[in-house]
Amino acid sequence: MVRVAIIGASGYTGAEAIKIILGHSEAELTYLTALPEECGPVETVFPQFKGRCGMEIEPLDMEEIGGVADVVLCCLPHKVSMGFVPKLLGAGLKVIDFSADYRLRDPQVYETFYQEHTDKANLANAVYGLPELFRDEIAGADLIANPGCFPTGAVLAIAPLLKEGLIEPDSIIVNALTGSSGAGKNPSVKFHFPNMNENVFPYGIGVHRHMPEIEQVASDVAGCNVKVLFQPHAGPFDRGILSTVYCRPSREIGNEKLLKLYDDFYRREQFVRVRTDAPGVKDVVGTNYCHVFAAAVKGRIVAFSAIDNINKGASGQAIQNMNILFGLDETEGLK
Amino acid sequence: MVRVAIIGASGYTGAEAIKIILGHSEAELTYLTALPEECGPVETVFPQFKGRCGMEIEPLDMEEIGGVADVVLCCLPHKVSMGFVPKLLGAGLKVIDFSADYRLRDPQVYETFYQEHTDKANLANAVYGLPELFRDEIAGADLIANPGCFPTGAVLAIAPLLKEGLIEPDSIIVNALTGSSGAGKNPSVKFHFPNMNENVFPYGIGVHRHMPEIEQVASDVAGCNVKVLFQPHAGPFDRGILSTVYCRPSREIGNEKLLKLYDDFYRREQFVRVRTDAPGVKDVVGTNYCHVFAAAVKGRIVAFSAIDNINKGASGQAIQNMNILFGLDETEGLK
């Protein structure tokens, strides 16, 4: 049994990770931590676990964690995470980090969108944990940067096109709509029910931190420098991201060839399903699946993907990475 | 033109009152106040008023208000309101108070559910502003206690029965479900979108402050001491209260007679509509209407009412009271 610790277990991604591991036949939760004011029995912190999990969420004890876990799901916020990861790695643990701290290869880009990077040593060795694209590197990693929810949806929507060199590299526009859980657990004016309900609004115009991340990964897949305009929106539903990606093809391609290209690219993938019609987020909510569909429209390609932002966009993908890391069936706990 | 000031204009009831008065042909807004940190152009505080209202919400200046207004809609919270009302009355203003501070005739009951009452003098002269039941008293009042949202829905649902002495006085159970706007404008864990969405929960079990208010008004209408068990719930919608009231009839009554009783009782009312089927909250949202329906079921009577909690349950009813107070058509601004 793989022994799993979750640091920052009191948020939405923590809850989802707990839920998945409770149903995982080859991994077990051994240690759950959070800030002192958010500790307590799992049953109390998350009433939905009443009777399903008898564990306690405790303040982190760095002495203890090395002895009780093989891998840490580090669900800390950006900027906080890199304060803990070096110690966790130092304790001999594998780390799957949910924050953005190890996703952007170039510290300067990180520092433009976040702050000074204080752990460049480990950054250099981190592997970007999108299994459909970087499975081999993941298998041998000590530190996995679990992808952002928007980059996961955006890149999976167009990876076959990028790989094939089919996209004009400066033509990509990612229009995404996320459910409200993406905003996290802390109450705020924007996500107060009477504000968010019956509403939809754009945010992060021109400055969202997932923009450089999408560009980096898309460029990696394309093998050339790709520019992306990314515009997120929030809508009145709990979970799910629908990504609508517009791009110009570098050569003409019809719908049949598009479908074949996607089918071939994702043929061996367990969690990406190529649709022949447009997906809705409800088709994937609660699962680690990503549904994709692409069509040629008026000289452009419009590609769609739907994922659950907390599952495939965070905790499900982390477990998928963990399964790869420990040589388990990649789908264990996720089907 | 009746000159209207709103104190505490930055909340949901303030916004609704502004909206109604903007469409009122015989009243005009002259003064809007709020706590300093919530002041600013109405357009900024409430984006939905962009281009519709050029006024500013300002900190309250008690010197100024007497000269610019005839009536004050006092949208302050419970306990705060009674600190301001005496001065407003002293400045010669009519006051329609949205808080609970002047609703409970017996200060001891108030003090059980709230705190020490510091303005018993005015309490003694306040009139409970439910026009369908106390229209004559409202017309001559200086201080109107605008009813709570739950009491409005609950009492209108069964007033014909109470008046007729048709209810066993200890048999009344009010089961109410409110939209989330009832919780007010401040973000909170319970009403954070990812918590409230796809959820419904009871609250205030046995201790909700509207329980004694319902009892007082129901007793007034019945002419005897009436006991009420009141249980509120919150649901995933913005606005509206559905009240389902269960009671035992003191003598047998069939559905036809029930309908006739309700029809007769509300015949002259402009804002209460007797239905021949069950109302939904969507039938009344955005209006000052209350839809009611009653049926005899297995030896009991089940009565339903639907109101908009912010409109008929607060600001619409306040304007209705204002219209009565100033001898205007009761429906002005509300149809």
Next chain:
Amino acid sequence: MVRVAIIGASGYTGAEAIKIILGHSEAELTYLTALPEECGPVETVFPQFKGRCGMEIEPLDMEEIGGVADVVLCCLPHKVSMGFVPKLLGAGLKVIDFSADYRLRDPQVYETFYQEHTDKANLANAVYGLPELFRDEIAGADLIANPGCFPTGAVLAIAPLLKEGLIEPDSIIVNALTGSSGAGKNPSVKFHFPNMNENVFPYGIGVHRHMPEIEQVASDVAGCNVKVLFQPHAGPFDRGILSTVYCRPSREIGNEKLLKLYDDFYRREQFVRVRTDAPGVKDVVGTNYCHVFAAAVKGRIVAFSAIDNINKGASGQAIQNMNILFGLDETEGLK
């Protein structure tokens, strides 16, 4: 492996049953049927199963089913079910029936609320499948009448009180609020999104078919004739039933004793959790759990329960029954 057939697999309860059994380690789906016009690959009928289930939903072939299954989950509608059940039993299959056809012991009651009963022979041998109350009978049954969603929630909320003889038998009022999935898969005016969204309404006033079912089960538990007034409402959320049950205690009981009574009663249950505060439906949605809470209020008891109407209220409970029937761990596939 228990071989499971689902008849009527194309509806919401069918989909939930498929999902649960896919994760069940000792049962496997062997046969899925539906009306011809609703047949096709599971992946097509339910896009959420893309890549998760390669089976086909086929028209029912009564010759075939006997050879490929040990148990049938019969998800047919009321009145239709009893046309198939005798043949299924005749083919040597265990049957767990989701309809109301075998729930009401007295055919006359059935005929008042539904139509003529055409399979009284099997009705006499059917066991009501609420495991928390009738586990022993379930274990030896051939035909299990899977309980209605409302009766499940209502009875579990007050079973400890009923068993203890603590309720005045004519004092019970069940006020329930269900999510929209309770209305089934077929589009209708009432459940058209623009009608149901931001709405809540009562229905089935005085005539809902779950009323006699609740009365029968409550009477069985109480050991005396119990009368119940049941009033359902529909609200703008997918899943979940919140039941608020009002009753008069036959003798005084305080909150501490109530809690102890509930704790003792449900101590050994895996799927009922006694809360110390009020549950919300979101605490149980997606699970087979029932959360209950009771409080003494003004001379009455108010008891609450929350369940997922499609899971504990239908398919989850059916699998729980199946597990009992085949001597498996009762929680298999459900945790």
Next chain:
Amino acid sequence: MVRVAIIGASGYTGAEAIKIILGHSEAELTYLTALPEECGPVETVFPQFKGRCGMEIEPLDMEEIGGVADVVLCCLPHKVSMGFVPKLLGAGLKVIDFSADYRLRDPQVYETFYQEHTDKANLANAVYGLPELFRDEIAGADLIANPGCFPTGAVLAIAPLLKEGLIEPDSIIVNALTGSSGAGKNPSVKFHFPNMNENVFPYGIGVHRHMPEIEQVASDVAGCNVKVLFQPHAGPFDRGILSTVYCRPSREIGNEKLLKLYDDFYRREQFVRVRTDAPGVKDVVGTNYCHVFAAAVKGRIVAFSAIDNINKGASGQAIQNMNILFGLDETEGLK
């Protein structure tokens, strides 16, 4: 008083038009018609009008309508409308048509997306009723083609840029998200509450009928041939369209200049508000307002608009057109 008839009054746009005209001080409803099976008292067809409108919706009598109305709001579906409009015009009535039948100047384009056009004579004289762009033509028209909801939002979002020649004409992508009321009143699988709730999905990929309409109007404003890729999505809310429009500027422009351009362009408009931040649909729902905002992002311009699809996107805009047509204050009934 302008006498208004509504044909096809039983749908969502009919209800909204009724509501607006009930509050209009210089227009009155004189005749409401619908298909025979949808006729009846307004109070019955739309419970929200109980006590607010005593009229009857009747089957259309073409003899009668000429004598009782000055203007007809023709809320019939596409293809049906052009069967009635010639007769209405022949009866001397002004017609504001809600369908697409008179919006596309080129019958061939119409016939590609709809069917054969059977009233080309009137098509040639119809005026496209977007007051902010074509006010003068509207004032003298007999037949106004009331714009589609998506074209209204899309074109208002970028009209200042188009007018100024600031957009590369083949670079426009309109990504729109509409509330469910856009699908109309008839129940359907896609908009069944349990399907649409917690969901968001794209539709009409590459083939939506509003695409040529947006192109035509955008080309008119730009004075050159403009190509538009239009992709609509549906989301889990009642009302509102958020349009996110991406385009390439033909010359560089910064955010300050963009704001000034928009401010200047819309300075005299009563119903378009230029925002300095991104609008949400909740800021405009229930009103005839359109909120717009534009920003320069990574070499592109991203422009946003929010409207209420049934109000500014249909019935509100129709009344705005009617006000212009009859020389009334353009905002009458709409503020």
